[in-house]
Structures are given as C-alpha cells and as structure tokens.
Amino acid sequence: MAKVIRNQWVYKKTGHWYRYLPRRNDASKEFDYEKHMAGPEHFPEKMEDKPPKLWLIWIYRNYSKDPVxxxxxxxxxxxxxxxxxxxxxxxxxxxxxxxxxxxxHIIEVRALSFPNGEPTIDDVNALEVFPDGRCVVDKHLACEPSQLSVLDPRKQMSNSYLCSRLRSRYNKCQDVFETNVYTPKNVTLIE
Known part of the structure; x- marks a missing residue:
C-alpha cells in the first residue's frame, strides 16, 4: 500500500527531502517600514537645527550582494x-x-550647506561641492560650456587595460644599477 502524502510541513535532517510537499520561501522580503512604524518620521533622534533644503548623498559600499x-x-x-x-x-x-x-545601510547622507550664500542661476558653472557638505561658489572655477569637451565613456581606457599596459611596460624595463653588468657604459646614475 502506498504511503499517503499529506500537505504539511515536514522538517527532516539534512539530506532528506520529499517531493510534492510545500516548500518554505526563505528569500528575504522587503521590510514594510510603515507597518512596523520604523520609517523616517518615527526615528527617535530628530535634527536640532533647521532642516536643510538639500541632501548630499553617495553610496559608500558595494551593494551587489544585497537583495533584488x-x-x-x-x-x-x-x-x-x-x-x-x-x-x-x-x-x-x-x-x-x-x-x-x-x-x-548603503548610503552616506550629509546636509548641503552654502557658506557663501545660495547660488543663483548665473553661478551654476562656478560651484564646487565638497564631501563635508559645503557648496562653495568660486568665480575662478567658472568656465564657458562651449569650452568643455565631454568624453565618451566607451572610448576611454578601462582600469584593467591601463593596469595591463603599465605592467607590460614595467616588465620590459631592465633595472639600471651601478653593479649590474648589463648597464650600458654611457649611463650614469645620479642620486
């Protein structure tokens, strides 16, 4: 007589498994911040100063192993x-x-401040943003948009290409030392 397969959870030791039984979905699910009251409005530490108008944000770590x-x-x-x-x-x-x-958990957030005052539409080409959150208007940085040449990222040399070229050039060079018998006679070393 055949064993009856029941539709229930069965936990067995490693290596044992049964077909046709429902499997648990262990994939990480998106956390519902609103439901658990864990959003930014529920954060216990509020800013003491006046909130900034803009945030300066950058990704500070690799997120390739994070969920989809x-x-x-x-x-x-x-x-x-x-x-x-x-x-x-x-x-x-x-x-x-x-x-x-x-x-x-991936990004760094800083308040963007304007020590020289907020920039106008004419100051767009003369802005410099620092990692500490300062946005400085510097007239010496101003340039004409027609003078800028935008490079195509597909035509630029990759990091691996540059490393391989420099490595091959380094390996082709012979060391020049005073005691080396292969050093040409007309080469003098200056220290």
Missing amino acids: HIKKKVEKLFGKDAEPGKMFIFKNTASQNIELWPLK
Whole structure:
C-alpha cells in the first residue's frame, strides 16, 4: 500500500527531502517600514537645527550582494551606472526621505550647506561641492560650456587595460644599477 502524502510541513535532517510537499520561501522580503512604524518620521533622534533644503548623498559600499528590491531602489534613485563614491544631490522632502530610508545601510547622507550664500542661476558653472557638505561658489572655477569637451565613456581606457599596459611596460624595463653588468657604459646614475 502506498504511503499517503499529506500537505504539511515536514522538517527532516539534512539530506532528506520529499517531493510534492510545500516548500518554505526563505528569500528575504522587503521590510514594510510603515507597518512596523520604523520609517523616517518615527526615528527617535530628530535634527536640532533647521532642516536643510538639500541632501548630499553617495553610496559608500558595494551593494551587489544585497537583495533584488534594494538593487532596484538604487537603480531607480541613482541610475544604472551607480557606483560607490559618486555624489548625488536630493531634495529634503518627506517623499524623497521615504525613498532613501531603505538604503540607509548603503548610503552616506550629509546636509548641503552654502557658506557663501545660495547660488543663483548665473553661478551654476562656478560651484564646487565638497564631501563635508559645503557648496562653495568660486568665480575662478567658472568656465564657458562651449569650452568643455565631454568624453565618451566607451572610448576611454578601462582600469584593467591601463593596469595591463603599465605592467607590460614595467616588465620590459631592465633595472639600471651601478653593479649590474648589463648597464650600458654611457649611463650614469645620479642620486
């Protein structure tokens, strides 16, 4: 007589498994911050000063091993070519903060301040943003947009290509020492 397979959870030692039984879904699921009251509005430490108008944000660690929903949020906010260290500026609004909240373990957030006063439309080409959150208007940095030449990233040399070229050039060179018998007679070493 055949054994009756019941539709229930069966936990066995490693190596034992049964077909046709429902499997547990152990994939990490997106955390519902609203349901658990863990969003930015429920954060216990509020800012003491006046809230800034803009945030300076960058990704500070690799997110390739994070779940798919985190990768989708990073792609939505920072674009497909998001990489650690690239700085972005976001508005400090409630909706934007809710979007950024699930990424708080990946990103660094700083308040953007303007020590020289807020820039005008004429100062756009003369702005310099520092990693500490200062945005300085420096007239010496101003340049004409027609003078700028934008490089195509597909035509630039990759890091691996440059490393391989430099390594091959380094390996081709012979060391020049005074005691080396292969050093040409007309080469003198200056210290």
